[in-house]
Amino acid sequence: MKKENNYIEINRQSWNNRIDTHLKSEFYDLEKFIKGKNSLNNIELELLGDLSGKTILHLQCHFGQDTISLSRLGAEVTGVDLSDKAIESAKQIAKQTKSNTTFICCDIYDLPNYLDKQFDIVFASYGTIGWLPDIDKWSKIVTKFLKPNGQFVFVEFHPVVWMFDDNFEKISCRYFNSGAIVETEIGTYADKNSEITQEYVMWNHDLSEVVNNLIENGLEINSLNEYDYSPYDCFNKTIEFEPRKYRIEHLEDKIPMVYSIVAKKKNNN
Numbered sequence: 001m002k003k004e005n006n007y008i009e010i011n012r013q014s015w016n017n018r019i020d021t022h023l024k025s026e027f028y029d030l031e032k033f034i035k036g037k038n039s040l041n042n043i044e045l046e047l048l049g050d051l052s053g054k055t056i057l058h059l060q061c062h063f064g065q066d067t068i069s070l071s072r073l074g075a076e077v078t079g080v081d082l083s084d085k086a087i088e089s090a091k092q093i094a095k096q097t098k099s100n101t102t103f104i105c106c107d108i109y110d111l112p113n114y115l116d117k118q119f120d121i122v123f124a125s126y127g128t129i130g131w132l133p134d135i136d137k138w139s140k141i142v143t144k145f146l147k148p149n150g151q152f153v154f155v156e157f158h159p160v161v162w163m164f165d166d167n168f169e170k171i172s173c174r175y176f177n178s179g180a181i182v183e184t185e186i187g188t189y190a191d192k193n194s195e196i197t198q199e200y201v202m203w204n205h206d207l208s209e210v211v212n213n214l215i216e217n218g219l220e221i222n223s224l225n226e227y228d229y230s231p232y233d234c235f236n237k238t239i240e241f242e243p244r245k246y247r248i249e250h251l252e253d254k255i256p257m258v259y260s261i262v263a264k265k266k267n268n269n
Contacts, residue, residue, distance in 0.1 A: 002180075003180070003182045003199075003201055004133065004179070004180035004182065004201050007131075007133065007180065007201035008082065008107050010199055010200065010201050011082060011131055011200055011201060012082050012083055012084070013198070013199075014185075014198040014199060014200040015062075015081075015082065015083035015085070015086060016083050016084065016085040016086070017196055017197075017198040018188045018190070018196065018198065019063060019083065019085040019086050019089060021188055021190065021191050021194045021196055022062075022063065022188065022190045022191075023063065023089060024191075025190040025191045026191075027189070027190035027191065027232075027233075027234070028063075028065060028190060030065075030093075033065055033068075033093075034093070034096060034097055036072075038069045038072060038073075039065040039066050039068075039069045040066055040069045040070070040073075041155075041231040041244070042231070043155055043227065043231060043258065043260060044123075044125055044153065044155050044260070047153050047155070047223075047260055047262055048070075048073075048121070048123070048153055050074075051070060051073040051074050051075040051121075052073075052074035052075075053074060053075075053076075054074070054075045054076070054120040054121055055075065055076045055077075055078075055117075055119045055120045055121070056070050056075045056076070056077045056078070056119055056120065056121045056122070056123055057077075057078050057080070057115075057119040057121070057122045057123070057145050058070065058077055058078065058079040058080065058123050058124070059080055059108050059122065059123070059124040059128065059141070059142075060080065060081055060082070060108060060124055060128040060131070061079030061080060061081045061086075061090065061103070062081060062083070062086050062090075063081075063086045063087075063089040063090045063093065064079050064081075064086075064087075064089070064090030064091075064093055064094060064101065064103060065093075066125065067079035067090065067101050067103070068090075068093065068094055068097060068099045068101050070123070071099050071100060071101045072099070075121075076100070077101050077102070078101070078102040078103070078104065078115070078117075078119070079101060079102070079103045079104070080103075080104045080105075080106065080108055080111060080114075080115075081103075081104075081105060082105070082106070082107050082108070082131075083105070084105050087103050087104070087105035088105075090103045091103050108132070108138070108141055109132075109134075109137050109138075109141065111141055111145070112141075112144065115145070117145070118144075118145055118146060118147040118150065119145055119146060119147060119150060120147060120150050120151070121146075121150065121151050121152070121153060122142050122145055122146050122150070122151075122152045122153070123152075123153050123154075124154050124155075124156070125154070125155040125156065126155060126156065126157060126232065126258075127156075127157060128156060129156060129203075129205050129210070130157075130162065130202045130203060130204065130205070131200075131201075131202060131203075132203065133180065133203050135205055135209050135210055135213045136213050136216070136217070138213070139213040139214050139216070139217040139219070140217050142214070142217070142219070143217045143218050143219060143265060146265040147265070148265060148266075148267045149264060149265060149267060150264070150265045151262060151263070151264055151265075152214070152219060152261070152262070152263040152264075152265070153260075153261075153262055154260060154261045154262075154263075155258060155259075155260045156210075156258070156259060156260075157230070157257065157258055158207075158226065158227075158255075158256040158257055158258055158259050159175055159204050159205060159206050159207065160175065160255050160256055160257075161230075161235070161255070161256075161257055162202075162204045163175055163204070166236050167236050167237055168235070168236065168237055168248045168250070168251060173204055174204070175204070175206055176204070176206045176209075177203055177204055177205055177206060177209055178204070179203070180201050180202070180203060181201070181202045181203065181204065182199070182200075182201050183199070183200060183202070184197060184198070184199045184200075185197065185198055185199075185200065189232075189234035189235075190234070192236075207224075207259065210261070211224065211261070214261070214263055218265060218266050219263040219264065219265055219266070220263060220264045220265075220266055221261060221262075221263050222262045222263060222264055223260070223261070223262045224259065224260070224261050225259060225260045226256040226258070226259045227256065227257060227258040227259065227260070228247065228253040228254075228255070228256060228257060229241070229242075229245040229246060229247050229253075229257055229258070230245075230246045230247075230257045230258055231244050231245065231246070231258070232246065233246045235248060237249050237250065
C-alpha cells in the first residue's frame with residue numbers, strides 16, 4: 001500500500017510521538033501557559049477581534065493551548081485534533097486551568113460523525129492544512145460548521161516556505177500541489193535536538209488552491225494578507241528581528257512566510 005493511502009495512521013503516530021517532547025519544550029512554555037499566558041499571536045488576535053460570547057470551532061488544535069487561549073478571551077470553544085495523545089493532554093490542561101473548553105479526537109474529515117453544531121467562527125492556524133490531502137473536503141468542513149454569516153479565520157505558513165530544503169539553501173519542492181510528500185524527521189520543530197524520529201505524510205497547497213476551494217464551497221473572501229515573518233522560531237537559520245518575529249537570516253524580508261484569510265459564509269449556504 002502506498003504510504004499516502006495510510007496517511008491518517010502515519011500522521012497520528014507522528015504527532016503522538018512528538019507530544020511528550022512538545023509538552024516539556026521551551027517552545028510551548030507550558031508552565032507559563034498554565035499560569036495564564038495567552039499563546040495566540042498578534043496576527044490572529046487582530047483578525048479575530050472581540051470574542052466575548054462567541055462560539056468557536058478550532059480545527060487541528062494539537063494539545064489545546066490556542067483553544068484554551070480563545071476560551072480565556074471569552075469564547076465557548078471546541079477543539080479537534082487527530083492525535084489521541086494530544087487530545088488527552090488538552091483535556092488534562094483544560095481541567096488544570098479550569099477551562100470549559102471541549103475537545104474531540106478525530107480526523108477532521110470525519111468530524112460530522114462526532115459533532116452536530118454550527119459556530120460563529122471556525123479557526124485554524126499554523127501548520128494545519130499541509131497534513132490534509134483534499135482541500136475541497138476541508139473547505140466543505142469549514143462551511144458545514146459555520147453559521148450563516150459566520151466567519152472563517154485562517155492563518156497558515158506560506159506555501160513558499162515549504163519549497164525550500166530544511167536550511168533554506170535550495171528549492172526542493174514545487175510551489176504547486178504535486179501529491180504526497182513522505183519524509184522522516186529527526187527531532188521536532190519545538191525541540192530540534194530531541195532524540196525522537198517520526199515519519200510523516202504532507203502536501204503543499206498553493207494559495208490559489210486554498211482560496212478557490214473556499215470560494216467554491218460558499219465562502220466570501222474578505223481579506224487575504226501575506227507576512228514577511230513567522231511569529232514562531234520553528235525553522236532553521238532564523239533571526240529574531242523584532243520580539244516574536246522571525247525571518248530566515250540569509251533571505252531577510254524577501255519571502256512571504258505566513259498568510260491569513262478571513263472569509264464569511266454566505267447566507268444561502
